[in-house]
Amino acid sequence: MKRWLIPLVLGLLLVAPAAGSATLSEGWAHVQEALENGDAGALNDTGRELLTVAGDLGVKRLTPYARALLSWGETNSGPVAETAVRLAERFDPRSPEVAFHHARVRWSHGSYLRGIRDYARGWFLLLGDWSARREILLSLAPWWLLALAGALAVGVVWQTARFLPELFHDGWELGRLLFSRSNAVVFAAVLVLLPIFAGLGPVWLLGWLFALSWSYLDVGGRITAAVVWLLVLALIPLNAVWIGRALRPAGAPAQAVAMLLEDRADPSVLQELADLGEVLGSSESYRLVAGALFRLHGDDLSARVEFQKAALSDENDPRPLIFLGNVALDDGNPSGAIQFYRQALQRDPRNAMAYYNLSRAYDRTYRFEEADQMRRKAEVLSDGRPITSGQHEGSTRVLDPVLGWSDLKRMRAEVGPQTWKSAGLGPAALDPAELAVQPIPMAFFFTGLFGIVLALARRRWMWTSTACARCGKVFCPQCKTATESDAYCSQCISVFLKRDAVAIEQQAIKVEQIRRREAWENLGRRVAALVMPGSGEVLLGRWKSGMLSAFFTALFVLGAALWLPAFVAALEPEISTIPVQIVFFGVAALLWLRSVMVSWKRR
Numbered sequence: 001m002k003r004w005l006i007p008l009v010l011g012l013l014l015v016a017p018a019a020g021s022a023t024l025s026e027g028w029a030h031v032q033e034a035l036e037n038g039d040a041g042a043l044n045d046t047g048r049e050l051l052t053v054a055g056d057l058g059v060k061r062l063t064p065y066a067r068a069l070l071s072w073g074e075t076n077s078g079p080v081a082e083t084a085v086r087l088a089e090r091f092d093p094r095s096p097e098v099a100f101h102h103a104r105v106r107w108s109h110g111s112y113l114r115g116i117r118d119y120a121r122g123w124f125l126l127l128g129d130w131s132a133r134r135e136i137l138l139s140l141a142p143w144w145l146l147a148l149a150g151a152l153a154v155g156v157v158w159q160t161a162r163f164l165p166e167l168f169h170d171g172w173e174l175g176r177l178l179f180s181r182s183n184a185v186v187f188a189a190v191l192v193l194l195p196i197f198a199g200l201g202p203v204w205l206l207g208w209l210f211a212l213s214w215s216y217l218d219v220g221g222r223i224t225a226a227v228v229w230l231l232v233l234a235l236i237p238l239n240a241v242w243i244g245r246a247l248r249p250a251g252a253p254a255q256a257v258a259m260l261l262e263d264r265a266d267p268s269v270l271q272e273l274a275d276l277g278e279v280l281g282s283s284e285s286y287r288l289v290a291g292a293l294f295r296l297h298g299d300d301l302s303a304r305v306e307f308q309k310a311a312l313s314d315e316n317d318p319r320p321l322i323f324l325g326n327v328a329l330d331d332g333n334p335s336g337a338i339q340f341y342r343q344a345l346q347r348d349p350r351n352a353m354a355y356y357n358l359s360r361a362y363d364r365t366y367r368f369e370e371a372d373q374m375r376r377k378a379e380v381l382s383d384g385r386p387i388t389s390g391q392h393e394g395s396t397r398v399l400d401p402v403l404g405w406s407d408l409k410r411m412r413a414e415v416g417p418q419t420w421k422s423a424g425l426g427p428a429a430l431d432p433a434e435l436a437v438q439p440i441p442m443a444f445f446f447t448g449l450f451g452i453v454l455a456l457a458r459r460r461w462m463w464t465s466t467a468c469a470r471c472g473k474v475f476c477p478q479c480k481t482a483t484e485s486d487a488y489c490s491q492c493i494s495v496f497l498k499r500d501a502v503a504i505e506q507q508a509i510k511v512e513q514i515r516r517r518e519a520w521e522n523l524g525r526r527v528a529a530l531v532m533p534g535s536g537e538v539l540l541g542r543w544k545s546g547m548l549s550a551f552f553t554a555l556f557v558l559g560a561a562l563w564l565p566a567f568v569a570a571l572e573p574e575i576s577t578i579p580v581q582i583v584f585f586g587v588a589a590l591l592w593l594r595s596v597m598v599s600w601k602r603r
């Protein structure tokens with residue numbers, strides 16, 4: 001963690017527990033006192049005390065406290081710092097920060113294997129953490145979409161470049177039919193560059209040329225072109241959908257549910273959730289989640305208020321009453337608890353958890369016979385299975401109803417989308433009309449439609465030029481004089497197929513011409529392949545494999561150069577991204593090498 005963050009974090013923890021527990025924040029105040037005095041022994045003792053308090057509350061992860069201790073340990077030295085790091089690990093045993101810290105320390109001390117193991121564990125914990133995983137998954141979209149955009153650009157640009165000579169030739173022939181010979185070149189140039197003459201930008205020109213090139217493709221090529229076209233159209237709306245989702249933080253309700261599932265304490269999230277009470281307070285699920293979170297932080301007073309409101313707003317749900325009973329029992333009021341459990345059983349007579357907790361309450365009032373009766377009922381109803389997944393063998397704690405993602409869903413349904421949005425929790429609104437007028441999808445949409453119409457019209461009314469299979473010269477039925485071969489131009493037919501009619505010198509000149517042309521083509525393709533992976537394959541006509549090469553190379557390069565340093569390092573400041581960056585760059589280099597080798601082979 002960065003040095004300047006430490007006072008911020010420490011300050012936050014001092015202020016935030018106003019809404020949270022007295023006990024957790026009191027314990028933390030003692031820990032801080034020991035830190036400030038530089039007393040390792042006292043730090044150890046106060047830390048253990050806080051852990052005991054957390055254990056009584058059922059808290060398994062004290063994430064913000066562990067972070068503060070770790071950063072203290074990292075910026076100081078000596079026995080206090082060592083104790084702080086050791087405590088940090090016990091405060092949050094599933095903390096990726098601590099694992100990454102150990103990895104770095106062990107690596108720098110030369111125990112590489114253990115360093116690597118801790119590093120892998122850090123990643124494992126990071127991906128296991130609900131909010132980190134959410135952020136990482138959301139960050140994949142712009143990274144992958146950017147790589148996809150790169151691959152599409154490689155496909156579109158080089159596929160278009162391949163057929164420029166054919167395009168120009170057909171434009172020229174058409175001009176020759178309509179105008180004089182000298183004006184035909186001008187006509188062809190205007191036709192090819194039409195979007196520029198119409199005052200439209202380079203994106204329109206690219207879309208235009210791409211659409212015109214479809215006439216020269218075989219069936220497989222046309223299918224690929226259609227897929228590429230649709231992807232280009234979808235790219236910007238997809239990215240906008242992502243922005244709409246990702247620019248919203250997870251929101252306190254979702255974080256609260258995640259914390260309840262992980263038994264994690266974080267007073268600042270509790271404060272945020274409590275602040276939403278005015279907007280979301282009509283929802284029973286909100287009251288339940290808020291109550292459970294208050295209870296987790298040891299604030300039974302606020303918890304009781306939330307559970308009472310929940311019990312009033314849904315008259316069929318037994319859970320708020322079970323919670324109320326548990327709070328009463330913890331508060332040393334077993335007869336009050338018995339009443340709440342009985343009320344819960346009126347709402348749901350087959351509730352095993354209510355019977356189980358009721359037996360605990362009877363135990364406390366020494367009514368052991370009734371306690372045994374209730375326990376047996378709970379066993380029968382639960383069919384011998386644990387009543388909650390968090391139930392431990394031999395635990396003497398009463399059971400709390402487990403709240404989960406379905407309660408978050410219910411909370412949203414109960415308040416309605418409008419209120420949910422006004423609480424700043426909904427996804428950003430997207431205007432479909434606005435997305436459609438983005439320049440790139442719009443240019444490709446209209447030029448693409450034109451390309452489809454044109455390809456159909458040309459099949460019926462117009463010829464299509466091809467490049468000579470031998471020398472590459474473009475010809476069409478309009479200008480071809482010899483008919484002996486479909487694949488060769490007139491010149492090649494006379495030089496190579498009707499050898500007797502042509503002088504040896506002329507044959508030699510043609511062969512030399514072809515050799516030079518091939519040399520240039522090879523050079524161009526090889527340079528393109530070096531600079532833009534996948535380009536060489538697209539120029540060879542294998543554009544599916546070329547675009548796949550381009551996509552994966554771009555993916556790993558962008559991952560190493562942007563995603564890891566800019567995103568992951570910001571998400572988890574303790575992490576060193578260099579090992580993964582090296583792997584990513586290595587994979588990208590291998591992909592690039594493969595693509596170059598394929599393109600450098602002679603055809």
Ligand SMILES: [Zn+2]
Nearest residue numbers: 468471489492
């Ligand atoms: Zn030829």
Ligand SMILES: [Zn+2]
Nearest residue numbers: 475476478479
């Ligand atoms: Zn022609």
